[in-house]
Amino acid sequence: MLNRERTPLTGRRVQLMATCLCDAFYDDVAAATVEVLEHAGVEVAFPEGQTCCGQPAFNGGDWPASRRVVRHTVRTFAGEDPVVVPSGSCAAMLFHGAVLEFEKEPDAPAVEALGRRTWELADYLVNGLGVRTWPGRYPARVAFHRSCHSRGTDSVAAALTLLRSIAGLEVVEFGEAEQCCGFGGTFAVTFPHLSGAMGQLKLDHVRAAQPDVYVSGDMSCMMHLGGLAAREGRPIRTLHLAQVLRDALRGGEAKS
């Protein structure tokens, strides 16, 4: 699985990798991530040169193209400070995928080193900083989406620890939670029928649980599911975990 050696944390300074999706579509998620980290007493740096983790090309099989982006990312996130990502998928790309595609490359050690100090947000808060309870209040029924690239990592348990600790928040279960939503990066556009059918199944299960909000540690899944639901004319309310944590500090549901 994805268990790995990690560089032990020393300070409380991190580099934020906002992810390309937040850079392009979900700025509020990135902003919430900053506020949540700062609330936890963490100093957040944002390397301006950042672009993307390289995953689209990696999954697409174009490893030379992907390595080009990963090399840029390694240069951009230089230094010793941990990298925190509000995405289980981008985090897994850095500590697992990139390592795989650099197996035979001379600069593999630099890629592995970046992987060892890369953390998904919830994992960083709970297992890195030792946060067990989150203050504030968020009166809502929340369904939590287990994004696939968090499989085998501690991120899902960490996110649920945080969510369940919030006053007023109820986590509701739904069917086949371990099943993929059908996003899968380029899979969503290369296999549109399968992707859509998997998404519909997920939406059926989530809607049956009647949550107020569907929360994830990955916006990619939410972009797919939210997009499908909106097209059907039956939109669902989706939020990133960071938004819920931030809004809890403000005492409840804020903008989506």
Place this chain on the structure above:
Amino acid sequence: MSAQAIDRFAATLPAETRASVYQSTKTTHEKRTRLLFDQFPDPDRLRTLAGEIKQHAIENLDTYLPQAEARLRANGAQVHWAGTAEAACAHVLRIMRERGATKMVKAKTMVSEEIELADYLGRHGMEALETDLGEFIIQIDHDHPSHIVRPIIHKNRREIATSFEREGLGAYNDDPATITRRARHHLRHKYLAADVGLTGANFLSAESGRIALVTNEGNSRFSVAATRCHIVLVGIEKIVPRDRDLGILLNLLGRSATAQDLTVYTEFISGPRDPAQPDGPEEMHVIFVDNGRTEVLAGECREILRCIRCGACLNVCPIYRQASGHAYRSVYPGPVGAVLSPLLLKENFPQKADLPKASSLCGACHEVCPVNIPIPDLLLRLRARAKEENVPSPGTPPMAPWALLASQPTAWRAALVAGRALNVLPTRLIPVPALQAWTASRELPAWRGGEFRRWLKARRRPAPPAAR
């Protein structure tokens, strides 16, 4: 219309077929999970250990295969080596001809499907009858298995009843018990009339030469009860070092495949009938089949040779559940098939290079695999190989321009701003296939490129002195 064959196949799959595949796979998967986690404190450690045993075995075939051969010969069995499917089929035919045999009863074995043995024997005037109920139904329908463990997962009982009626096995009756009884009645006579019994081997211990066979119908036992000659087809990767390794592997196989503690029948056969034994075949022939396996072993996806053919990865796979097995155009469907089937084609790999792409890389297959095969990593390696070999991949967006953009921060930031055009232009007018494919069934969120960076800058701008 999708450019990918598997996607098109799934889109046209009859709803009834999809429903039966989905129900059956989901039920088995959920039962498997309950069983494993109820019975073992940490089933993942079992999977890891089983994977290490199989990995050790396949990496030391040069030790274990000769050891197994020597043991089998000492036990009185005859051993044959087949480099290719044709060679394996030819061994079987020769053994049958040498004995003047014309009738074979066959237990379920995936490797016999892989080498297309029944067709080959048929062409050479031999009768090769499938005795596993599912495989028997496949045979009378001239169909192909769509699942490794449940070959007829794509059929419903009404179709089966119609087939039985057509074959003269009784008037239409779709009661499962009646179908089973009729098949049994038909097969019992065939067992008695057969000259040769053919089985696979779920495992073969190098230590003792013992083969382990699991079934739920007892048909493998019947196949070697009345026949004088037992032929075993076994892929070279089925070897395990010691008898005691069977303990963990059999424990995981039944639970992973059919959510049973143990299959109804488990047989251990180490050679032909001993003179002191009252019955059993007088001859036992073990045919070791390579058929591309050594090349897989030499490559970067050798972990796939750990596979014990339990089908758990098929059952959990969201793609398999939607598309069913025939979508994969291969004897081995689902996640394991998406890796193994193109590899077994050797230089014809491009013919099935689309299979590894039919995955969202969700990793559920890895999570359930009883021998811990990192299937998503292997799918990714095969995607990279397809790209390297310039195999066309219809519908896959080109990545080089994106990589160029994503490695130049200034261009990236400019693109973030330029993307705002998406908010004003009708998407159907933008000639980007990936965008078209996305918006065919989904809304695109509003483009807010660069907004976060602006927010962050504004927030970090030092406040004017007066405010301090």
